[in-house]
Amino acid sequence: MMQIGIDSFAAAISDPATGLTLRPVERMQHLLEEIELADKIGLDVFGIGEHHRAEFLDSAPAVILAAAAARTKNIRLTSAVTVLSAADPVRVFQEFATLDLISHGRAEIVAGRGSFVESYPLFGLRLEDYDELFAEKLDLLLAIREHTRVRWSGKHRAPLTGQAVYPRPLQDPLPIWVGVGGTPSSFIRAGTLGLPLMVAIIGGEPKRFRPLIDAYREAGRRAGHPAEKLTVGLPRHRLSRRHHRASRRRLLSGIRAHLHRDRQGTWLAADDPGTVRRGTRAHRRAAHRRCRNGCGENTV
Amino acid sequence: MMQIGIDSFAAAISDPATGLTLRPVERMQHLLEEIELADKIGLDVFGIGEHHRAEFLDSAPAVILAAAAARTKNIRLTSAVTVLSAADPVRVFQEFATLDLISHGRAEIVAGRGSFVESYPLFGLRLEDYDELFAEKLDLLLAIREHTRVRWSGKHRAPLTGQAVYPRPLQDPLPIWVGVGGTPSSFIRAGTLGLPLMVAIIGGEPKRFRPLIDAYREAGRRAGHPAEKLTVGLPRHRLSRRHHRASRRRLLSGIRAHLHRDRQGTWLAADDPGTVRRGTRAHRRAAHRRCRNGCGENTV
Numbered sequence: 098m099m100q101i102g103i104d105s106f107a108a109a110i111s112d113p114a115t116g117l118t119l120r121p122v123e124r125m126q127h128l129l130e131e132i133e134l135a136d137k138i139g140l141d142v143f144g145i146g147e148h149h150r151a152e153f154l155d156s157a158p159a160v161i162l163a164a165a166a167a168r169t170k171n172i173r174l175t176s177a178v179t180v181l182s183a184a185d186p187v188r189v190f191q192e193f194a195t196l197d198l199i200s201h202g203r204a205e206i207v208a209g210r211g212s213f214v215e216s217y218p219l220f221g222l223r224l225e226d227y228d229e230l231f232a233e234k235l236d237l238l239l240a241i242r243e244h245t246r247v248r249w250s251g252k253h254r255a256p257l258t259g260q261a262v263y264p265r266p267l268q269d270p271l272p273i274w275v276g277v278g279g280t281p282s283s284f285i286r287a288g289t290l291g292l293p294l295m296v297a298i299i300g301g302e303p304k305r306f307r308p309l310i311d312a313y314r315e316a317g318r319r320a321g322h323p324a325e326k327l328t329v330g331l332p333r334h335r336l337s338r339r340h341h342r343a344s345r346r347r348l349l350s351g352i353r354a355h356l357h358r359d360r361q362g363t364w365l366a367a368d369d370p371g372t373v374r375r376g377t378r379a380h381r382r383a384a385h386r387r388c389r390n391g392c393g394e395n396t397v
Numbered sequence: 398m399m400q401i402g403i404d405s406f407a408a409a410i411s412d413p414a415t416g417l418t419l420r421p422v423e424r425m426q427h428l429l430e431e432i433e434l435a436d437k438i439g440l441d442v443f444g445i446g447e448h449h450r451a452e453f454l455d456s457a458p459a460v461i462l463a464a465a466a467a468r469t470k471n472i473r474l475t476s477a478v479t480v481l482s483a484a485d486p487v488r489v490f491q492e493f494a495t496l497d498l499i500s501h502g503r504a505e506i507v508a509g510r511g512s513f514v515e516s517y518p519l520f521g522l523r524l525e526d527y528d529e530l531f532a533e534k535l536d537l538l539l540a541i542r543e544h545t546r547v548r549w550s551g552k553h554r555a556p557l558t559g560q561a562v563y564p565r566p567l568q569d570p571l572p573i574w575v576g577v578g579g580t581p582s583s584f585i586r587a588g589t590l591g592l593p594l595m596v597a598i599i600g601g602e603p604k605r606f607r608p609l610i611d612a613y614r615e616a617g618r619r620a621g622h623p624a625e626k627l628t629v630g631l632p633r634h635r636l637s638r639r640h641h642r643a644s645r646r647r648l649l650s651g652i653r654a655h656l657h658r659d660r661q662g663t664w665l666a667a668d669d670p671g672t673v674r675r676g677t678r679a680h681r682r683a684a685h686r687r688c689r690n691g692c693g694e695n696t697v
Contacts, residue, residue, distance in 0.1 A: 112491070121498050121564050121565065122501060122502070122567045123569070124499050125495075125498040125499055126501075129467065129499070141444055142635020149491075149561075149563060150561070150563060151563055152493070153563070154498065154564045154627040156495065156562075156563055157459070157488070157495040158493050159493045160456070160459050160463045160495040160496055160499070161463070161495060161499070162463060163460045163461070163467075164466055164499045165466040165467070166464055166467075167429065167463075167465070167466075167467035168467050169463040169469050185485075185520070187519060187520070188457070188488070191449075191456040191457045192457045192460050194457075195454070195456065195457040195460040195461060196424040197458055198421050198422050199425055199429070199461070199464045201422060202422070204540070215560070218558070218560055219487060219557070219560045219562075220485070220487065220555065221556070222555075247476050252463060254521065255520065255521020255522075256521070256543075257519070258518070260455075260518055260519045261431065261449075261450070262449075262458055262519075263449060263450060263451055263454070264420065264454045264456060265419050267416045267421070267422045279500075299457040315532070331643065347552070356518065359438065386580040387473040
């Protein structure tokens with residue numbers, strides 16, 4: 098099954114009609130309208146990034162996604178990515194379990210190390226612990242997903258000695274993806290854990306990820322995980338002829354709706370690479386393609 | 398000006414029609430319907446508590462409030478209370494600033510120490526630091542509200558050396574109340590800081606809070622804060638004849654709507670003391686009354 102979606106970083110942008118930078122409160126309304134429209138046109142997933150800098154409004158993605166959940170019916174709602182290294186996995190699980198209840202089981206977490214570094218000093222962490230923090234916190238996040246009462250200890254977070262984490266989500270298990278950039282060990286970790294993989298190809302040639310995805314699948318196979326658990330999601334900047342026809346049609350009709358809105362100057366300007374862009378090249382840049390259950394083999 | 402609202406702890410409750418305990422996903426939907434109705438009937442404020450135990454669904458109040466924001470127009474949305482001692486003030490500010498953007502400036506924080514203790518071991522904190530944690534974190538929360546770039550250091554949280562906290566809220570300043578129980582020093586701290594005071598009279602006789610509220614006002618006066626900043630909010634279980642007629646009428650019409658919904662067996666059962674209860678005594682237990690700008694003098 099292939100799923101198609103959009104990721105946004107809720108970037109501070111200019112109004113295409115006036116050229117003026119939108120006020121944050123307006124940008125937030127536009128973002129929620131975008132998600133509502135993405136739901137109406139039948140896209141499968143909407144993702145919100147996490148950043149802690151002036152250019153973006155998405156430091157609390159679960160809060161934005163909850164507002165989106167109240168305005169949508171079918172679209173799945175995910176972080177893209179949750180900077181797990183800098184977060185408390187207990188709070189992350191609580192927030193997305195709450196989102197899951199609000200959205201009737203449409204929440205997902207994509208957990209990553211983050212591609213910006215500003216969250217480390219902000220939350221009192223050392224950049225040199227970058228990877229260790231992530232490995233440890235992912236371990237805790239998975240433990241919380243597995244058991245309501247958690248026994249866990251690590252280096253970077255107070256131990257849990259049987260404390261319970263509530264609420265429990267509607268989905269069991271709550272989907273947790275590992276968001277990866279280009280680090281080989283991250284691909285192997287995700288495979289070994291049997292977790293679905295979200296590959297952040299914000300720039301660069303998708304082809305170069307092929308050996309890394311092979312390494313992910315091989316690590317998963319060795320750890321004894323069935324092939325259907327080893328799902329790969331990856332952003333694409335072009336639609337290829339190989340893409341499933343219905344998905345392609347649906348996506349293109351969605352883009353027409355986007356462009357229509359855009360001509361009115363109301364919303365949908367450029368967010369960032371990998372996000373929907375307005376203008377004539379919109380169909381090429383339009384959305385992230387998520388490829389599940391192995392179809393990535395054909396396209397990478 | 399008097400404001401009237403409702404606080405909820407999103408408790409796991411039984412369906413009045415069937416007697417069966419509602420599934421969390423249904424309870425969450427009912428809660429969001431309650432807030433939507435509270436907005437429609439013109440109540441001023443809806444508050445969501447924060448707990449980390451099986452009986453409640455409100456471990457992430459800002460996430461619930463964001464969903465409510467998307468479904469409401471005018472009602473103000475607040476935590477009641479945010480257990481600040483166990484939280485990171487940076488995250489709390491980010492979440493409520495995001496909520497403020499989503500809700501077009503309707504977010505408020507009521508920060509407190511919490512009346513349950515389960516959050517301390519869950520987040521690796523020592524109960525004996527109960528008050529010190531709160532004082533320090535409130536100080537940081539106020540610093541973040543005051544300045545985008547923050548210089549701060551304390552005992553219980555990594556220092557900030559000029560890092561910036563985003564997004565910034567629409568309201569400037571974002572309202573921050575201090576939620577207090579019966580501890581005299583808490584009243585005096587709120588007064589000294591010139592912060593509005595939310596008195597949690599979940600049980601007990603409101604009269605006994607009179608000397609504490611006097612101490613709050615006196616502390617505020619001594620610290621040089623104008624009287625209009627020293628606002629008091631307090632829950633009440635009865636409406637007195639002194640209450641403003643329009644507010645009284647509005648509240649009672651709201652309760653009629655509640656009872657109507659209740660007879661259909663669809664929602665609105667008992668949450669907890671201090672929250673709307675169904676049945677014939679609903680009008681007496683109906684809502685929290687918030688009394689701003691000194692009208693508390695008449696009623697305490």
